[in-house]
Amino acid sequence: MSFKPYNSAMLALGQAPSVIRETFEYGNRRAAEIGRENVFDFSLGNPSVPAPDSVDESIRRLLSDTDSVLLHGYTSAVGAEPTRKAIADDINARYSAGISAADIYMTCGAAASLTVTLNAILCDGDECMTFAPFFPEYRVFVEATGAKFTPVPADTQNFQMNLDAFAELVSPATKAIIINTPNNPTGVIFTEENLQKFCDLLRQKEAEYGHPIYLLADEPYRELVYDDTASVPYLTNLYDDTFVCYSFSKSLSLPGERIGYIVVSPKMQENRALYAAVCGAGRALGFVCAPSLMQRVVAENVGKTADLSVYRKNRDLLYNALTSYGYRCIHPDGAFYLFVEALEADANAFCQKAREFELLLVPSDSFGCEGFLRIAYCVTTEMIERSLPAFKKLAEAYGVHGEA
Amino acid sequence: MSFKPYNSAMLALGQAPSVIRETFEYGNRRAAEIGRENVFDFSLGNPSVPAPDSVDESIRRLLSDTDSVLLHGYTSAVGAEPTRKAIADDINARYSAGISAADIYMTCGAAASLTVTLNAILCDGDECMTFAPFFPEYRVFVEATGAKFTPVPADTQNFQMNLDAFAELVSPATKAIIINTPNNPTGVIFTEENLQKFCDLLRQKEAEYGHPIYLLADEPYRELVYDDTASVPYLTNLYDDTFVCYSFSKSLSLPGERIGYIVVSPKMQENRALYAAVCGAGRALGFVCAPSLMQRVVAENVGKTADLSVYRKNRDLLYNALTSYGYRCIHPDGAFYLFVEALEADANAFCQKAREFELLLVPSDSFGCEGFLRIAYCVTTEMIERSLPAFKKLAEAYGVHGEA
Numbered sequence: 001m002s003f004k005p006y007n008s009a010m011l012a013l014g015q016a017p018s019v020i021r022e023t024f025e026y027g028n029r030r031a032a033e034i035g036r037e038n039v040f041d042f043s044l045g046n047p048s049v050p051a052p053d054s055v056d057e058s059i060r061r062l063l064s065d066t067d068s069v070l071l072h073g074y075t076s077a078v079g080a081e082p083t084r085k086a087i088a089d090d091i092n093a094r095y096s097a098g099i100s101a102a103d104i105y106m107t108c109g110a111a112a113s114l115t116v117t118l119n120a121i122l123c124d125g126d127e128c129m130t131f132a133p134f135f136p137e138y139r140v141f142v143e144a145t146g147a148k149f150t151p152v153p154a155d156t157q158n159f160q161m162n163l164d165a166f167a168e169l170v171s172p173a174t175k176a177i178i179i180n181t182p183n184n185p186t187g188v189i190f191t192e193e194n195l196q197k198f199c200d201l202l203r204q205k206e207a208e209y210g211h212p213i214y215l216l217a218d219e220p221y222r223e224l225v226y227d228d229t230a231s232v233p234y235l236t237n238l239y240d241d242t243f244v245c246y247s248f249s250k251s252l253s254l255p256g257e258r259i260g261y262i263v264v265s266p267k268m269q270e271n272r273a274l275y276a277a278v279c280g281a282g283r284a285l286g287f288v289c290a291p292s293l294m295q296r297v298v299a300e301n302v303g304k305t306a307d308l309s310v311y312r313k314n315r316d317l318l319y320n321a322l323t324s325y326g327y328r329c330i331h332p333d334g335a336f337y338l339f340v341e342a343l344e345a346d347a348n349a350f351c352q353k354a355r356e357f358e359l360l361l362v363p364s365d366s367f368g369c370e371g372f373l374r375i376a377y378c379v380t381t382e383m384i385e386r387s388l389p390a391f392k393k394l395a396e397a398y399g400v401h402g403e404a
Numbered sequence: 405m406s407f408k409p410y411n412s413a414m415l416a417l418g419q420a421p422s423v424i425r426e427t428f429e430y431g432n433r434r435a436a437e438i439g440r441e442n443v444f445d446f447s448l449g450n451p452s453v454p455a456p457d458s459v460d461e462s463i464r465r466l467l468s469d470t471d472s473v474l475l476h477g478y479t480s481a482v483g484a485e486p487t488r489k490a491i492a493d494d495i496n497a498r499y500s501a502g503i504s505a506a507d508i509y510m511t512c513g514a515a516a517s518l519t520v521t522l523n524a525i526l527c528d529g530d531e532c533m534t535f536a537p538f539f540p541e542y543r544v545f546v547e548a549t550g551a552k553f554t555p556v557p558a559d560t561q562n563f564q565m566n567l568d569a570f571a572e573l574v575s576p577a578t579k580a581i582i583i584n585t586p587n588n589p590t591g592v593i594f595t596e597e598n599l600q601k602f603c604d605l606l607r608q609k610e611a612e613y614g615h616p617i618y619l620l621a622d623e624p625y626r627e628l629v630y631d632d633t634a635s636v637p638y639l640t641n642l643y644d645d646t647f648v649c650y651s652f653s654k655s656l657s658l659p660g661e662r663i664g665y666i667v668v669s670p671k672m673q674e675n676r677a678l679y680a681a682v683c684g685a686g687r688a689l690g691f692v693c694a695p696s697l698m699q700r701v702v703a704e705n706v707g708k709t710a711d712l713s714v715y716r717k718n719r720d721l722l723y724n725a726l727t728s729y730g731y732r733c734i735h736p737d738g739a740f741y742l743f744v745e746a747l748e749a750d751a752n753a754f755c756q757k758a759r760e761f762e763l764l765l766v767p768s769d770s771f772g773c774e775g776f777l778r779i780a781y782c783v784t785t786e787m788i789e790r791s792l793p794a795f796k797k798l799a800e801a802y803g804v805h806g807e808a
Contacts, residue, residue: 003615005674006681007549010524014684050472063463068454072658108512108662108691115690120414137687144688145411211407254476256696258512258662270409277410280418283541284548286519287512291695292660 013140020044020362023351027360034358040387041360041379045184045336047253048378049306055252058300062293075295077288078279079106079261083299087261090302095234103266105278106290109258110220110247115141117216117243117262118176119281120274122147126175131161133339133367135184135218148173154369159188159330159339161198170205176214177202181232182221185367185374186339187315187332189230199239206241212269215242220260221335223251223305226312230333240267248298250336253306259294311336314377314384321388325395326402336378339364342371343398353397357390417544424448424766427755431764438762444791445764445783449588449740451657452782453710459656462704466697479699481692482683483510483665487703491665494706499638507670509682510694513662514624514651519545521647521666522580523685524678525618526551530579535565537743537771539588539622552577558773563592563734563743565602574609580618581606585636586625589771589778590743591719591736593634603643610645616673619646624664625739627655627709630716634737644671652702654740657710663698715740718781718788725792729799730806740782743768746775747802757801761794 020043027041062071078084084101091099107113114137122128124146130138132154142149152169155162161179179198181190190198199215206213217235225232235242247260264275282288318338322329329340340361342350347363351373354361364372377384395402424447431445466475482488488505495503511517518541526532528550534542536558546553556573559566565583583602585594594602603619610617621639629636639646651664668679686692722742726733733744744765746754751767755777758765768776781788799806 004527005616006525006678007523007527007685010684010688011677011681012684013687014524014680014682016684046478048473051476055476056467056472059463059467063460068460069450069452069657071660072455072459073660074450075660108695111690111692115688119411120418121410123408123411140687141690212409253473256475256477256479256693256699258693258695273415274410276418277415278418280414280416280420281411283417283544284414284519285689286515286545287690288515289660289662291512291662291698294695295660 019366023360023362026355030358037386039358039360040383040390042375042377043360043362045376046378047250047255047306048380049253049308049310051253052301052304052306054301054304055254055297058297059293062296066296071296072292074289075106075292077282079104079290080292080295080299083295084261086299086302091234091263094303095237097234097236098266099236099263100266103264103271103275105262105264105275105282106295107260107262107282108287108290109260110218110245110249111137111141112258112287113245113247113260113262114138114178114216114218115144115285116278116281116287117245118142118145118147119285120277121176121214125173127171127173128176128178129166129169129174130178130180131166133159133185133364133369133372134178135180136366138178147175151368156369159183159186160190160194163194163197163201166198167201172209174205174213176216178216178218180218182224182334184221184335185337185362185364186330187335187337188330189225189232189333192231192233195233195235195238202239212241215239217242217244219244220247220250222246224308224311224336225334226315227333232334236263236265236267240265240269242268251305252298252301254294257291257294259290259298310381311378314379314381317381318375318377318384322391324402325392326400327391327395336376338375338377339372340375342373343395343400345371347371347373354394357394359387359390359394423770427764427766430759434762441790443762443764444787444794446779446781447764447766449780450782451654451659451710452784453657453712453714455657456705456708456710458705458708459658459701462701463697466700470700475700476696478693479510479696481686483508483694484696484699484703487699488665490703490706495638495667498707499641501638501640502670503640503667504670507668507675507679509666509668509679509686510699511664511666511686512691512694513664514622514649514653515541515545516662516691517649517651517664517666518542518582518620518622519548519689520682520685520691521620521649522546522549522551523689524681525580529577531575531577532580532582533570533573533578534582535570537563537589537768537773537776538582539584540770542582551579555772560773563587563590564594564598567598567601567605570602571605576613578609578617580620582620582622584622586628586738588625588739589741589766589768590734591739591741592734593629593636593737596635596637599637599639599642606643616645619643621646621648623648624651624654626650628712628715628740629738630719631737636738640667640669640671644669644673646672655709656702656705658698661695661698663694663702714785715782718783718785721785722779722781722788726795728806729796730804731795731799740780742779742781743776744779746777747799747804749775751775751777758798761798763791763794763798
């Protein structure tokens with residue numbers, strides 16, 4: 001036995017370079033050199049709008065009218081009952097999903113919703129799939145359970161789920177599939193038709209393999225939808241074996257407060273055992289009791305959102321300008337990302353070139369899909385306006401000239 | 405392959421009966437039957453004193469003077485630099501420990517401090533030890549990493565670390581040892597002599613085995629010390645290969661807010677690699693960025709505590725009364741627990757008997773030590789006063805009569 005003073009997999013994760021973080025840090029150094037106003041940083045998917053006033057009002061009122069020992073004290077391990085009830089009522093009012101408080105487990109945010117669910121269901125030898133392009137931490141979360149992570153190649157025509165490729169890759173080892181709509185990094189919303197076909201295929205494979213295949217709906221962007229025609233169906237209504245992994249990070253602009261939840265669909269077979277496994281995974285990972293003040297705050301703010309209209313304005317401004325300059329990009333209906341084709345085959349090289357114009361963009365390789373770049377438009381509209389000449393010059397540097 | 409629709413270990417954890425929780429729930433049912441004032445519930449180790457006023461003042465001021473996007477936004481994954489610096493400065497001022505902000509990783513509370521550290525260092529086949537009696541979740545956290553959990557039998561004479569038993573059990577597979585002083589469930593503080601001998605033994609075993617053995621100091625009760633003569637040395641000053649796992653739950657009475665930290669001792673060999681492994685484990689478990697508002701709050705409140713004097717008063721009242729009735733109990737210098745000998749061999753049977761007198765006590769078996777019961781005296785002094793005749797009658801029911 002060769003003794004390792006640490007867990008090597010954890011060391012590798014801790015030391016792994018992150019292109020998003022590296023880009024963000026380059027931006028900070030560059031801002032120090034030439035001034036923050038001259039750097040156009042589109043690297044981070046952080047909400048740029050404040051939390052709704054009602055959030056801070058809830059905090060102030062709770063501090064005044066709630067006993068400190070209760071307010072800052074432990075709730076039940078699964079979360080406070082009134083919070084879980086308020087969330088279930090809101091989901092049912094909007095989607096008639098038949099969820100009860102007993103189906104909800106409060107978590108410390110989106111990452112915890114995913115890791116707790118994955119640890120509850122996956123064993124060594126199991127496989128968890130997702131559709132490219134995907135949030136890079138999915139791989140980290142799945143592999144940490146000992147399961148195999150299998151991404152399905154992207155359909156780069158429309159960035160819907162690539163069901164033909166999925167049908168070829170799915171196997172009896174497949175136990176779970178993570179889907180993310182509205183999507184990071186494309187901003188695409190999966191159509192109801194695409195979702196229906198996918199769920200039909202899953203049911204067919206469940207019957208063929210004789211065991212459940214769980215759908216994990218990672219939904220931090222559910223409320224960030226900009227087209228009135230686009231609908232985001234509630235997944236438990238389409239497919240019984242569904243876990244919904246939610247976070248209030250984007251909807252209430254509270255990413256740092258680490259508050260979210262898991263819904264274990266009541267339609268799932270062995271729903272109570274799976275809910276218990278979620279509780280067990282929460283214990284084993286060290287997540288019992290989500291932050292208590294924030295549990296009370298979200299109970300009072302379910303169904304509300306920050307003012308998300310700036311994201312729609314940003315999307316329209318940036319999408320229209322970039323396509324007019326000759327860039328090609330899928331039209332995004334939600335989240336706060338544009339996924340643009342690089343103007344050379346190597347997206348990393350393209351993003352390096354973009355830095356010459358002070359544009360900080362994230363190449364798509366780490367999302368499991370080469371040749372694109374992600375533009376996070378959760379920034380000020382004014383920064384986007386100032387950045388447009390740089391995007392135009394970057395296209396021209398590649399000999400691309402648009403309409404104008 | 406037999407398909408399991410869940411991870412069986414997680415299901416077992418989620419369904420495992422907890423004697424503490426069961427006792428607490430029995431208390432709620434009983435209170436509904438005979439009135440809350442007639443039930444003496446000593447089952448839960450939850451702070452019973454409010455957070456210091458300065459905590460709520462910090463929250464109010466931060467809401468007023470900090471931009472919402474910053475206040476509720478992500479910090480660095482390892483925690484905000486000013487918070488880590490404030491904590492390091494406080495530790496250094498009190499213990500001259502030479503800690504810097506770069507040695508600190510902010511966590512979502514005590515459980516996360518432990519799970520992140522354990523996952524950073526342990527691999528399959530490694531062993532992690534602790535001293536009985538111990539907080540039952542240690543076993544859960546260690547076994548979830550795939551490592552073996554080995555408790556060292558208690559020294560029931562004085563509840564110091566049983567070093568003779570440790571020396572017999574330690575082996576080349578031993579990679580980590582969790583210690584907890586002031587201790588849950590005994591309230592005992594390990595003496596400086598006991599700690600010194602333990603650290604000497606660890607160094608000797610490190611040399612013998614040719615690899616580090618890490619000390620994990622689980623310290624939620626560090627500030628809860630009632631005797632001016634009792635000191636709790638800072639472990640990084642006694643032993644180089646130390647991680648300190650801290651939480652503000654008890655010191656600031658914020659158990660529900662999930663805020664704590666890990667110190668990776670700067671004196672540790674490969675300190676930077678181990679810090680990186682901690683970062684990697686945080687990613688893999690889904691803990692990046694501790695709750696942001698609370699990070700700012702603790703930065704302004706390091707070194708402060710809730711008014712802990714009621715715990716000392718409760719300890720004196722209960723210890724003096726119980727020993728005068730003929731109970732035998734180690735004198736606790738810290739935390740908020742009394743660890744009392746059961747008056748029959750089976751502590752579970754004794755605690756059932758105690759319920760006839762409306763006393764809700766926790767038998768010691770789940771702490772890895774039979775024949776005792778834990779009394780959590782983080783309750784109102786007035787409840788203790790009302791409970792004393794019941795303790796007296798319970799002793800008398802066993803034919804035990806005290807001095808009075």
